[in-house]
Amino acid sequence: MNAGDAREPGARASGPRALPYGPALPSDPAEPFDPTTPFGPADEPRPGGAARGSRPAKAADTLTAHDRSARGDAARWEPLGMAVTPVIDLRGIDKSFGSVKVLHDIAFSAYPGEVTALVGDNGAGKTTLVKCIGGIHSPDAGEYRFEGRPVRLGSPRDAAALGIEVVHQDLALCENLDIVQNLFLGRERRRGIALDESGMEELARRTLSGLSVRTMGSVRQKISTLSGGQRQTVAIARAVLWDSKLVVLDEPAAALGVAQTQQVLEIVRRLADKGLAVVLISHNMNDVFAVSDRIAALYLGRMVAQVRTADVTHRQVVELITSGVSGDLGLRR
Numbered sequence: 001m002n003a004g005d006a007r008e009p010g011a012r013a014s015g016p017r018a019l020p021y022g023p024a025l026p027s028d029p030a031e032p033f034d035p036t037t038p039f040g041p042a043d044e045p046r047p048g049g050a051a052r053g054s055r056p057a058k059a060a061d062t063l064t065a066h067d068r069s070a071r072g073d074a075a076r077w078e079p080l081g082m083a084v085t086p087v088i089d090l091r092g093i094d095k096s097f098g099s100v101k102v103l104h105d106i107a108f109s110a111y112p113g114e115v116t117a118l119v120g121d122n123g124a125g126k127t128t129l130v131k132c133i134g135g136i137h138s139p140d141a142g143e144y145r146f147e148g149r150p151v152r153l154g155s156p157r158d159a160a161a162l163g164i165e166v167v168h169q170d171l172a173l174c175e176n177l178d179i180v181q182n183l184f185l186g187r188e189r190r191r192g193i194a195l196d197e198s199g200m201e202e203l204a205r206r207t208l209s210g211l212s213v214r215t216m217g218s219v220r221q222k223i224s225t226l227s228g229g230q231r232q233t234v235a236i237a238r239a240v241l242w243d244s245k246l247v248v249l250d251e252p253a254a255a256l257g258v259a260q261t262q263q264v265l266e267i268v269r270r271l272a273d274k275g276l277a278v279v280l281i282s283h284n285m286n287d288v289f290a291v292s293d294r295i296a297a298l299y300l301g302r303m304v305a306q307v308r309t310a311d312v313t314h315r316q317v318v319e320l321i322t323s324g325v326s327g328d329l330g331l332r333r
């Protein structure tokens with residue numbers, strides 16, 4: 001992490017995001033962002049990426065969990081952008097494994113059209129939270145709202161039915177199957193009683209080219225022959241293919257080189273620009289600041305802050321991650 005690489009609040013550039021590794025993201029000509037979309041005042045999240053231009057911090061944006069509990073309204077955590085219904089809105093989530101409590105009273109939301117970075121040190125509870133979001137773990141307590149409605153997920157299948165796709169830290173692709181087979185695993189298309197191989201191939205090709213993936217040869221390549229970045233792309237494409245509303249990526253660029261990281265980050269940004277809510281877990285502050293609209297920081301299983309990326313510096317986020325506090329943000333000592 002680059003603790004010293006600070007940027008000033010509100011320093012986010014407007015328009016297509018220039019990633020630090022390469023050129024600005026091309027906008028999708030098929031689905032141009034309409035800046036006139038009636039989606040509330042300029043401060044609020046909207047499809048096409050939220051933080052456009054610099055603006056002063058709103059008090060509600062930077063209110064920390066502790067400030068709220070100090071005011072006695074922790075149980076009524078308000079989402080950061082109040083006019084837009086979050087795709088996912090968690091409140092008071094607890095999770096223990098045996099006698100070890102891993103998540104404490106977690107509040108977390110993610111909005112359509114935005115990348116929310118979920119950060120925290122090793123063991124902070126990020127993957128556990130993601131597994132609760134994806135229906136793998138059942139929280140012990142708390143409220144889980146999806147598009148404003150309370151839901152209870154009994155399995156990953158329930159999550160998928162709502163439009164939640166999780167790309168797990170360990171990826172969970174089948175090495176011995178090809179790209180098409182992985183994309184459609186468990187949801188194969190059929191023509192009569194036979195598999196619709198050509199239909200699936202065509203859709204796989206379209207999905208990958210819709211993500212501007214150019215480096216993969218054939219959609220019939222086995223996963224075992226792909227590089228780490230290409231595997232990530234297939235996993236992300238699976239999320240796109242199923243018309244998801246929320247895509248969660250657990251450290252997608254952890255083992256990738258510079259060029260592949262750039263490619264994955266561009267895809268992450270493009271997903272949000274298509275209107276999906278994206279949750280990105282990353283330890284790399286450059287990646288977090290390059291693509292995220294909001295940052296949620298976990299410290300020892302507690303959500304210590306949820307802020308707009310434009311309102312904080314690298315240094316503040318690193319302090320939140322390592323000590324749970326940074327100035328007025330985070331836990332109060």
Ligand SMILES: Nc1ncnc2c1ncn2[C@@H]1O[C@H](COP(=O)(O)OP(=O)(O)OP(=O)(O)O)[C@@H](O)[C@H]1O
Nearest residue numbers: 097100102120121122123124125126127128129169
């Ligand atoms: N199935 C489990 N049984 C018992 N303890 C677990 C289980 N899963 C996670 N933990 C514990 O919960 C804590 C949080 O783990 P988690 O994997 O959520 O961290 P993380 O923030 O994703 O870390 P990393 O950045 O290393 O991936 C750790 O102390 C871990 O040992």
Ligand SMILES: [Mg+2]
Nearest residue numbers: 126127128169
């Ligand atoms: Mg993890």
